[in-house]
Amino acid sequence: MKFPKFVRITTTQTASSLIEKTENGTIVTGIDVTFLNLLAEKLKFQYKIILPKDDGRWGIQDEHGHWSGVTGMLERGEADFCPLYSPVIEERMPVLDYSTPYYTLEKTFATDFPNPLPRYSVLLLPYQTDVWIAILVTILLVPGVLQQLMFGEYSGLKFLINMFMCKKIPPRIRDSLKRRFLHGSWLVFETIVRFVYTSVVLSFLAVQPIPKGIKNIPELAAAVRKGEFRFYVPSGSLNAEFLMQSELEDFRSVGFAIKRNNWFEVLDYKDEKVGESKAIEGARAILHVMYGKPPFSTVSIAEDSFGIWSAAIMLRKGFCCKEALDTVILRISNGGLYQKIIDDEAFRQQMKLFSRKSRGGEVKKLGLEELSGIFFLLILSYVLSFFILFVECICNRWTVSKGKRI
Numbered sequence: 001m002k003f004p005k006f007v008r009i010t011t012t013q014t015a016s017s018l019i020e021k022t023e024n025g026t027i028v029t030g031i032d033v034t035f036l037n038l039l040a041e042k043l044k045f046q047y048k049i050i051l052p053k054d055d056g057r058w059g060i061q062d063e064h065g066h067w068s069g070v071t072g073m074l075e076r077g078e079a080d081f082c083p084l085y086s087p088v089i090e091e092r093m094p095v096l097d098y099s100t101p102y103y104t105l106e107k108t109f110a111t112d113f114p115n116p117l118p119r120y121s122v123l124l125l126p127y128q129t130d131v132w133i134a135i136l137v138t139i140l141l142v143p144g145v146l147q148q149l150m151f152g153e154y155s156g157l158k159f160l161i162n163m164f165m166c167k168k169i170p171p172r173i174r175d176s177l178k179r180r181f182l183h184g185s186w187l188v189f190e191t192i193v194r195f196v197y198t199s200v201v202l203s204f205l206a207v208q209p210i211p212k213g214i215k216n217i218p219e220l221a222a223a224v225r226k227g228e229f230r231f232y233v234p235s236g237s238l239n240a241e242f243l244m245q246s247e248l249e250d251f252r253s254v255g256f257a258i259k260r261n262n263w264f265e266v267l268d269y270k271d272e273k274v275g276e277s278k279a280i281e282g283a284r285a286i287l288h289v290m291y292g293k294p295p296f297s298t299v300s301i302a303e304d305s306f307g308i309w310s311a312a313i314m315l316r317k318g319f320c321c322k323e324a325l326d327t328v329i330l331r332i333s334n335g336g337l338y339q340k341i342i343d344d345e346a347f348r349q350q351m352k353l354f355s356r357k358s359r360g361g362e363v364k365k366l367g368l369e370e371l372s373g374i375f376f377l378l379i380l381s382y383v384l385s386f387f388i389l390f391v392e393c394i395c396n397r398w399t400v401s402k403g404k405r406i
Contacts, residue, residue, distance in 0.1 A: 003321045007047045010070045010079035012057045015286040034341050036083045042328045057236025069236045074316040087309030100326040101310035102333040106284040108305040112274045117209040126200035216304045221250035224257045233281040235264040274299050289346045296350050
């Protein structure tokens with residue numbers, strides 16, 4: 001059967017189909033329109049885009065079994081097909097048909113990059129927590145323990161009392177070879193730790209410290225359960241139902257949180273940020289197109305995904321020329337044209353983001369802001385030193401006055 005000369009197309013606002021209303025009418029742009037123009041050029045048809053009158057977008061089924069959004073328009077025969085970049089979903093098959101798949105759709109999520117850590121945090125970054133604990137224990141306990149073990153003449157309770165009171169070593173032991181060996185090894189250890197720490201701190205000063213953030217689904221589920229993050233899915237999608245029916249606990253907890261808090265929204269994708277304490281669901285390819293690919297991406301895209309589906313065109317039941325449409329779709333897909341559409345759009349977005357990057361010199365001088373943590377530590381050390389000196393003076397006076405009274 002010959003392909004019709006005129007086709008009614010329906011679509012809705014998504015990252016791949018951007019709708020803008022102007023004084024001269026409604027303009028639709030994006031990957032879906034580029035793909036549609038390829039089909040129209042090859043099959044030699046003209047089209048008219050008809051937008052859904054409701055807010056169902058992809059389509060949600062009501063209690064009477066009727067669908068809203070683009071699914072409802074195809075169900076009622078008000079449109080012939082919908083070229084949205086959307087997955088093949090079993091729940092919609094009773095009311096519409098799908099073309100042959102032309103791409104894959106990997107659902108994941110994106111968040112804003114975490115806010116930078118305070119500048120003074122660079123003082124703690126060179127070592128991990130367990131290393132800091134080991135160093136602190138070593139500085140506080142090891143000198144006294146070794147001193148008592150090597151030179152002490154007591155054991156038990158008196159051993160602990162001598163260690164914490166820092167009892168002075170007799171001159172004959174202080175000048176001995178064993179004492180010099182202990183003191184020398186301690187100086188070597190202290191020097192190595194100090195120089196390693198200093199060199200690593202200098203490298204951290206030149207880099208803005210940024211926490212890891214949420215990178216996978218278990219971390220997202222934990223943040224949602226704690227109330228630290230909100231996870232939004234596109235309005236009119238079946239993503240919440242899919243998550244709630246999953247066998248994985250993390251998926252179910254996120255899905256029920258979406259349904260309970262009504263975390264559905266229509267994204268216009270005009271902002272280059274997601275929002276504070278917020279995550280959005282989307283196809284990985286589309287997130288790359290809208291926000292750029294790393295390292296020029298303006299958002300943090302998760303490492304794993306909720307699943308991978310086949311993407312296909314939604315057709316009304318009984319559409320006359322599905323076979324001809326499938327043939328052209330296979331040619332476009334196998335020829336790599338759809339991949340080229342995505343790559344070209346991602347490249348344009350990446351160039352736009354790259355042009356906004358600062359193009360200053362490669363070498364940047366360290367300023368007061370970068371060194372604020374070091375000055376903070378210096379002032380804190382002075383305060384602690386004066387406090388210790390004050391306490392020692394008080395203790396010394398108390399000891400002298402007590403000796404006079406005796």
